[in-house]
Amino acid sequence: MSFIEIRDLRVAFDGTRVLHGIDLDVAKGEAVGLVGESGCGKSVTWLAALGLLPAKARVAGSVTIDGQELCGASRSILEGVRGRRIAMIFQDPSSALNPVVRVGRQIAEALRIHRGMEGGIARNEAVRLMDMVGIPDARGRFDIYPHEFSGGQCQRLMIAMALAGEPDLLIADEPTTALDATIQAQILDLLSTVRAETGMAMVFISHDLGAVSQVCERICVMYAGRIVEEGAIGALFEQPRHPYTRGLFDAIPRLDGGRQKLVPIVGTVPDPRSPPQGCAFSPRCLQATGLCRDSLPVLMPQQDGRRLSCFHPGAGKGQRLQTSGHRASVAA
Template sequence: MTALLEHGAAATTGTPLLSVRDLNVRIPTPSGTLHAVRGVSFDLQPGEMLGVVGESGSGKSVTLRALLRLHRPPIQTSGEVHYGGQNLLTLNDQGLRGVRGGQISLIFQEPMSALNPVLTVGEQITENLREHKGLRGRAAQERAAELLDLTGIPSPRARLSDYPHQFSGGMRQRAMIAIALASEPRVLLADEPTTALDVTIQDQILRLLLKLRSELGMAVILVTHDLGVVAQTCDRVAVMYGGRLMETAPVTELFRQPLHAYSLGLLRSLPGVGAQRVPLVPIPGGPPDLRVTPGGCAFHPRCAYGDDACLGAEPPLVPVAPGRDSACVHADLLPPPGSVA
């Protein structure tokens, strides 16, 4: 893990490119309203790669889609998403179309579901080029081929006429990246772009994202459940649980010393790479039912450090160290992840 941490760079500070405040997403269900995202707030700096991690059901993908207002009624989204001096959650439809897919692009988690099966890959790339860059005809075709070549797809001009089912899983993911990059966005939202890919293709995709971030100067929010991916690629990490942010920190500092019991649990469930053999410590139980408002810390029922101080009001996410926020009342008592407790 130490070797991977060297890839992380210190996040720049200054005026945020994207600022999210008190983001909430409520999803009606037959058995009650599911509060999937609860008061999420964070900033994304220019050129920064922010990793968002957590178990399945923690609200990562729902948060990412809410940033671009992709949830439709009866799902309710509230809060503020500030970009370019505008709140995207209150922006009119015409203004939002200029941002969504143009200045902020999204790589969906399942390319086979996100890609249109009855349109060629070339048509799906040129649609973005036509809408956001004003390119048509031969110019659009040439740029589409350049984008496929940029993402490492061989014989890009020939593959423009292929349909998604004619691409392998890794190539479909690269095609999704090409579509997302067609508008040369300032922010790229990547929803588990390496899920279900073999380790060789996963490594290629991650290296590609790092290369493109460097070449295009864009900021990236990378949603994943894989802490190894975060260690390899990200500058800063936000840990989600039960629809809330539990901790935010520079990636090297989080791996060295987590300041939330849930972050510690995630790290202890990973195999180490050192000579010393340390038993894995799985997190007991399962994620909370977000149709019921938890009392106190949502992680308390599964936490080895939980006590009466964790009950009552839900602990807020507050600064606990320079550049670090935590919602754990026992942040100063947690041991390093490599220790045996």
């Protein structure tokens, strides 16, 4: 049973629609990946769900956690959910951490807000969390500043802060983007380990198909503010059916292949101020017909259990990604 349910979530900035009715469920303990090019709405979906968008944003639809409505909820309700039930790791730890506050104090503050811990109890728990996420000499480094840590260690500190509230759902917003391949692998292993130990659910937002395949069981492919394909990792990677999903795989270099030229997806993501009349992907799709250009396909359940939004779905083969030391990334 899903404990997070998003229904018909729509977001507009200054009258320009950027999300066009997102429907998404996350079950307890499940790991779901969101992939797609920059600007497709991955991060906006969850910022809207948590009420973290600026005042000029207009949000409509429904977001519930265990039946409690979050969309349009009061500040007190949202503050009771943020960090405590749903925690978020932001993309850039250097901007998320306060540069003039010692890291231990920042983690202890999260413990005070979400779990009511004070003094020595909070300090000991903060040290435990730092040790849990792999910070060497956690007790000795409790009172130093963020700039004294490496980029990978700052990301680990952000994970420790997110875990301070013992959340039911962890949203990891491109947590490995700025890291090298070795550190990225360590962070992915850490997220998998923490999830296995705590039983929390996770939403992993990324451009990196290889990373998503390592930590998630289900994947949602987003394009121009809509989910266009959703399914289990194994089935979708083995046989992507939406032309956009197949295009993402075609643009990935194969480790076991020759020196063939990569096949990019032609064109660019449409301007949200003047979207196509029909399918948003139709101007870039080699299979598009007049129906695609005039009508909007609906995200529909398929016989194999996935959901798909396409009038002419294919049966193309994907890739079995080898992710060790290799980044399989969607164009940013």
